Amino acid sequence: MGTDNRIQTIEESTVYGLYHHGELIYVGCTTLALKRRLCFHRSDASKGNDAPIYGYIRKHVDAPKEDLEIRALDYDTEAAALQDLGHKTLNAQAADGAEYEGYDWTSEEIDVLEEESLNEASKRLDASFNQCRRAAMKLGLIDGDGAYTRVDWSVWDEALGTMSDPKLAEKIGCSVANVNERRRAKGIEAYQSRLSDDKVRAIWTRYHALEEATYASVAECFNVSKGTVARIIRKETYQDVERPPRITIEVAKRYHAQKDKSTDKGRILA
Incomplete structure (x- = not known):
């Protein structure tokens, strides 16, 4: 029996380019979903990381969420990409690459991940919610753009408070915190204590x-x-x-x- 391609997808690293208005500014390598890696780049810049790329983002990128883009590059290693593209980037030095150090998935456990919600999968498996979430992002089971899944609340607002936050989050496919934050912003009591x-x-x-x-x-x-x-x-x-x-x-x-x-x-x- 061959290796499950899904395990390879979760564990493989991707060489990527970070672009500002279409111009390559950085090359990296990650085992995360690319959208999630982009989220970390934006976060590190806002936290004051002093690497050249983050100084550039703070100084020149007015709207990081809209103006920064991440794309996979057709290179096997970050070093190979920098050898060709390094003159265009703000990389301080070539990194050693990225090695997967996460949860050791089996085919049967990935079956559970694909069939169940993240909350239920983390309960059934010996994996944390975040480990399940990272794997689901790499497999394309959920959106990895930002801390929360983007939700069209015009569709779901009427359901707030009509069921528990975890149950609604599962139906939507987003985090419980996302539902909780939206419900509170709309001034709606939690389902368990809601009055008629x-x-x-x-x-x-x-x-x-x-x-x-x-x-x-x-x-x-x-x-x-x-x-x-x-x-x-x-x-x-x-x-x-x-x-x-x-x-x-x-x-x-x-x-x-x-x-x-x-x-x-x-x-x-x-």
Whole structure:
């Protein structure tokens, strides 16, 4: 039986060129997916790495995400590429190349990686999430552009909060952190603690209808936390729920005022 080509793909190194507006500025060699390697180049530049290539990026590249491009080069080694192209690049010196030092994959484990989500694969295998993610990038199973998978949120926004973040991340094919960040930015509570729309409106109504109402008193009435009430009233959460109109608040005010009068009358008669 021959070697599984998928294992070779994961472990092989790629000689690449880094381009700025189509002009070659650097030659490298990596065992990472090329898009992921580009992400590290941008990150190293922003962190102040003092290598010539990063000084160039900070000084001359206005928009690294848009203006930098990475391409595979048809060379077996970085040294061979630099021998031909080094006069065009900012390489300080020729590196020894890149050797794979990651997880030791088997064909059966790659089958799991291809069939399951990254979270599930990392649970079933003796590999970490990041090890599974790197291998999946090299195999082209997921996009390796940037820290998070690019998501068309116009398609998925309505699903935020309707299921757990891990479950939605699995459906989308992105990280849980990506879903969590988007959900919080939209002011949507996590699925496990999400209140019904009617309850959100009732909390809003009670707080604004009672002059003596506090976050704590409303929270006790609806058996929720004071923080939950505070975030609803400040419109930090449940922004997707339409708040009751002013007439509803006024009706509730009159109802509670009448109820208070009846209670006071009962106390006097007693």
